[in-house]
């Protein structure tokens with residue numbers, strides 16, 4: 001599948017951009033603890049936002065890494081839950097998608 005080369009390049013670019021963002025969030029968190037005592041309340045609120053962002057970004061990083069390794073082992077575009085092929089439309093919209101539309105809407109983790 002030659003088109004996977006383009007997807008892979010796209011995913012790798014997205015990954016390096018995300019990793020840069022994680023780096024700047026982490027330095028923001030470190031800086032936040034260096035402030036005056038009376039700014040603590042505000043800083044704590046900011047920390048929560050930053051930590052939420054951080055977790056989201058890290059989740060995305062994990063997904064993209066998984067997608068890249070799936071291209072390498074030939075399982076890219078196959079649903080990791082049910083094993084059926086993921087639709088081309090979905091893969092085009094979310095290149096790092098690991099599950100088909102059905103499995104992602106069913107969210108088996110909340111069951």
Ligand SMILES: [Zn+2]
Nearest residue numbers: 079082100103
């Ligand atoms: Zn599925």
